[in-house]
Amino acid sequence: MQKILNYINGELITPKNNQWLDNYQPATGEVYSLIPDSDADDIALATEAAKAAFPSWSTMPVGERSKIMLRIAELIEEKLPELAKAESIDNGKPLSLATTVDIPRARDNFHFFATGIIHFASEAHPMEDKVVNYTLRQPIGVVGCISPWNLPLYLFTWKIAPALAAGNCVVAKPSEVTPMTAFLLSKICQEAGLPKGVLNIVHGLGQKVGDAITVHKDIKAISFTGGTKTGATIASKAAPMFKKLSLELGGKNPNIIFADCDFEDALTTSVRSSFANQGQICLCGSRIFIERSIYTQFCDAFVEKIKQLKVSFPTDPDANLGAVVSKPHLEKVLSYIQLAKEEGGTVLCGGNQVHLDGEYTNGYYLEPTVIEGLEYTCRTNQEEIFGPVVTLTPFDTEEEVLQMANSVEYGLAATVWTENLKRAHRMGQKIEAGIVWINCWLLRDLRTPFGGMKNSGVGREGGFEALKFFTEPKNVCIKL
């Protein structure tokens, strides 16, 4: 069986303890590879390698750093079919999605920050005659990047690329649930000539490898994307060590549909924003609020469209939804559907596990599920489910829907559908979320600040925000 290896000091190596974990293929429910069950010893090795690589990587002319990173982007592009296939097998997502979204975005992340760093600048503050302050933005040193399973290579590279571009050396951990494309990235880095130790990828469990990254005294900043609970654990350990922290956490995003919207556009985009990637995108709109005057019309049309979605094995070119990522996750989502029923919800469509034929019988498939009739305050409407489940709730006024939208502990993203310009601006200002889409969803310009407020996170990624996070600003004041 294929063994995934750690990438430390430029070499692909086994974990020191020679312990391994099973890696499951969600489409079949079978173990198809093994991943290192690494621990603090491997993180110590990786951190030493990163420290040794830092002096030359951080002082390398920016143009040269950029060239190596552009080469990595080119190689991701060249190997797109292979990477997309690997991502789809590892995660269960439709191959078409991995081919058109995940891997192109991983390429773009490297390309974007490789070129972005060339344009990165800092401020000068002239004070009075003959006195000037200027800000140096220096790389931090060794930084840790920890990422989740839903968009594996996409989110892994979203952290690594700005960290490297800014001149840091990295110790990174992909999710143990979807390690394969990070392993393939290690090989790409070798081929691209990334100097040894600049990027180190250590595989294994969060409580061991992730924790060892969090508490290692020489890892000076942590960029984490994952669940809110895990974020709190990391913060509780890293904050007393005064580490810089960027936390991108969970969400429970509202999708608000006013009666004056472009109905067809709101309808078709809501199908995507509900169920793309089996609903496993932190930005999916899982709470759909619909103005009462079009509630029935929208519900009927929406449910009609959802019933036509095809749940199938990931390589089926007609698959709209593939498998969810793991058995425990499948069980978690099913338990929330049960909870919704207990809380008085009516399942308008879906609600059940799907059993495909042949080699896919044990895969983790779920029907896209639409539920109505729930209070906005109930657990189903307050807690993150992170699967193919949405709720529909009517509203009467703008004030009412704002109150319902903002009632959750999260504040990641929101979508608003209206043709009324003034209302669009009002909603944009009043919704408690780091990202607000009006009459669109998931349109991403990589220069914009990305992240959440409230329990959805601390700090922002994207563009110069990320480069600022991965550098230490130092004010130099000179009297001439």
Ligand code: NAD
């Ligand atoms: P998770 O928190 O379980 O795991 C994320 C990563 O943290 C994994 O690599 C895991 O191994 C590691 N980890 C787990 N315990 C750890 C610990 N004690 N110390 C250090 N690291 C630890 O999250 P997940 O289930 O992989 O991902 C789903 C979650 O991620 C959802 O809540 C989703 O909303 C969130 N997410 C957020 C964003 C965003 O941009 N805000 C993007 C994608 C996913």
